[in-house]
Amino acid sequence: MHLILFIVFAGLCLAGAINLLLQTHPINSALSLVVVMSSLAVLYLLLGAEFLAAAQIIVYAGAIMVLFTFVVMLLNAGREEHTMGSGVARILGFPAVAVILGVIATVILKAQGLGSAALSDPITSTEDLSRVLFRELLLPFEVTSVLILIAILGAVALARPGGDERRVGK
Amino acid sequence: MTILQFFLWSLLKIAVVTVVMLLGIAYTVLLERKLVGRIQNRWGPTRVGPFGLLQPLVDGAKSFLKEDIIPTGVYKPLYILAPILSLGCALISIGVVPFGEPNVGPGGMHLFQIADVNIGLLVILGITSIGVYGIALAGWSSNNKYSLLGSLRSSAQLVSYELALGLSLVGVVMRAGSLNLRVIVESQSSKGMATWNLFGGFQFVAFFIYLMAAYAETNRSPFDLPEAESELTGGYHTEYSSMKFAMFFMSEYGNMITVGCVATLLFLGGWTSPLGELIPAPQNIFVHALMPIFWFVLKVFSFLFLYVWVRGTLPRFRYDQLMNFGWRYLVPLAILNIVATSLWLAYQPLHR
Numbered sequence: 001m002h003l004i005l006f007i008v009f010a011g012l013c014l015a016g017a018i019n020l021l022l023q024t025h026p027i028n029s030a031l032s033l034v035v036v037m038s039s040l041a042v043l044y045l046l047l048g049a050e051f052l053a054a055a056q057i058i059v060y061a062g063a064i065m066v067l068f069t070f071v072v073m074l075l076n077a078g079r080e081e082h083t084m085g086s087g088v089a090r091i092l093g094f095p096a097v098a099v100i101l102g103v104i105a106t107v108i109l110k111a112q113g114l115g116s117a118a119l120s121d122p123i124t125s126t127e128d129l130s131r132v133l134f135r136e137l138l139l140p141f142e143v144t145s146v147l148i149l150i151a152i153l154g155a156v157a158l159a160r161p162g163g164d165e166r167r168v169g170k
Numbered sequence: 171m172t173i174l175q176f177f178l179w180s181l182l183k184i185a186v187v188t189v190v191m192l193l194g195i196a197y198t199v200l201l202e203r204k205l206v207g208r209i210q211n212r213w214g215p216t217r218v219g220p221f222g223l224l225q226p227l228v229d230g231a232k233s234f235l236k237e238d239i240i241p242t243g244v245y246k247p248l249y250i251l252a253p254i255l256s257l258g259c260a261l262i263s264i265g266v267v268p269f270g271e272p273n274v275g276p277g278g279m280h281l282f283q284i285a286d287v288n289i290g291l292l293v294i295l296g297i298t299s300i301g302v303y304g305i306a307l308a309g310w311s312s313n314n315k316y317s318l319l320g321s322l323r324s325s326a327q328l329v330s331y332e333l334a335l336g337l338s339l340v341g342v343v344m345r346a347g348s349l350n351l352r353v354i355v356e357s358q359s360s361k362g363m364a365t366w367n368l369f370g371g372f373q374f375v376a377f378f379i380y381l382m383a384a385y386a387e388t389n390r391s392p393f394d395l396p397e398a399e400s401e402l403t404g405g406y407h408t409e410y411s412s413m414k415f416a417m418f419f420m421s422e423y424g425n426m427i428t429v430g431c432v433a434t435l436l437f438l439g440g441w442t443s444p445l446g447e448l449i450p451a452p453q454n455i456f457v458h459a460l461m462p463i464f465w466f467v468l469k470v471f472s473f474l475f476l477y478v479w480v481r482g483t484l485p486r487f488r489y490d491q492l493m494n495f496g497w498r499y500l501v502p503l504a505i506l507n508i509v510a511t512s513l514w515l516a517y518q519p520l521h522r
Contacts, residue, residue, distance in 0.1 A: 027307075027310065031248075031307075034303070038300075050287075050289050051289060051292070054289050054292035054293060054295075054296050057296035057299070057300065058292065058295055058296045058299050061296075061299070061300060062295075062296060062298075062299025062300055062332070063299065063329055063332070066299070066302050066303070066306065066325055066329055067329065069310075069325070070306070070322065070329075073306065073309075073310045073318065073321070073322060073325075123288065125288060126288070126289065126349055
C-alpha cells in the first residue's frame, strides 16, 4: 500500500516538475510547482513526518505559492519569450543537468552512514518533533529564526518609500 | 477490523457526511435569505413549499437548467478548474471534524468522524489555504479586470488573515497539548460551559480574533470585498454562470459551515453538553449517541446565525481598513494572546 502510494505520488511529483519546465505560461508553471509541493507533502507523510507534511502544504503550497501566483497575476506576465540566449541554454542545459545529477547521485551513493528512512506506519508525532527541535536543536532553530528576521528587516528597509534617497540626499 | 470493512465503513461515512453537508449548504442559503429578510423587515422566500422550505431545491434546479456560458476570452483549463478546486476544498476539510463521541461504532470505531487524524487542525488549515487558488485562478482566468481585481483582493486578504487565524488557534492548541481535534474537545469537556476554551479557558480574545479572521477567510460581510458588487460588479465570479457560479456559491457556504465546525470544536466544547454533568447521561443507547450530535449541530447553527446577523447589520469595510485591521490589530493581539496563555500555562504548575 505504501509502495503504491509512493509510486503514484513520486510520479506525480516528477510529472509536475517536468511540466513546470515545459510550460511556456508562467501561471501554469507556478501551478505545476504547487502540484510538486503537494505531492512532496504526501511523500513526507509516507515517511511518517506528519507535521512536516502539513507545514509543507500550509507554508509552501498555501502561502508562498499564492504570493507567486499573485505576483504573476499582478504583472500579468505573458508567454515567455525566446531570446538569443535560450537556444544556447537548450544546447548546453541538458548535458549540464545530466552532469550535475550524476555528481549528486555518486556523492549520495558513495556517502556512508547517512542512515535510512523507510516507508512505514509509525508516525513521528508533533510532540516528539518539537522535543527534538526545542531541546537538542534549540540553538540552530533560534539562529535560523534570527536569520529569517534579518531577511524580513532587509525587505522592509528596501521597500520603505524613499528611505534610500533621503540618506543619499543628506 | 479488516481493510475491506474499514474501506466500506469509510465510504459510507463519506457518503452520509457529503449528503448532509450539501443539504446543510442548501439550507444555510435559505436561512440566510429568511433571516436577512426579517432583518430588513420583509418575508424572504415564502412561496415554494411551507415557509419556503423547498426553495433550495428550486434554486438548485434553476442553476442546473441555466445555460452554461463560457466567454471566448477565458483561459479555459483554469476557468473550469477553479470552481472545482473551490468546492472540493470546501467539502474535503469536513472529513477530519468529529461530530459526536468517539468509540460508539461497532468495534470501538469512530462512527461520527471520517478520519481521526493526529494533526486534524493543521489539515483543516492546509486545505483552507489551498482553497485560495480556486478564487485566485477564477479571477485571473476570466480575463476580466473586475474579476482580476476581485481575486487579487481576495488572495491578499486570505493570505493576511490566515496568519491571524492560525495564530489565534495556538492558545487553544497549547491548552489542549495536541493538534488532534478529538483531544482538543475532550480537554474542555469536564464541566460543560465552565471549561469551554471560550469561558473557562480564557481564550475569548482568541475567539474574537478567530471570529474576525473567519469572516475574512470566507469572504463574508463585513469583509466581502472580493465580491463587492458596488465596485466590482460581481468580483471573481463575474464571468461565471449556471452550475459553475453555483459551485462558488456552495463553496462559500461550505466554508462557513467548516469554519463554524472549527469554532465549535476549539472554543465551544465540540459535541459535549454545555450543561456538563447537570443533565444525567441518557440510558437509551441511541439517545446517548445522538445527543452529542444535537449539541454539535446547535452550536454550529448558532455560529451560522451570527454570521447572517453580522451580514445583515454591518456595512462593508474599505480595503485599506481591512488590511490595517488585519496586520496592525489582529496579528499583534493574537501574538499577545499566545504570550499570555503560555505564561499562564507555565505559572499554573508552579502555583499548584
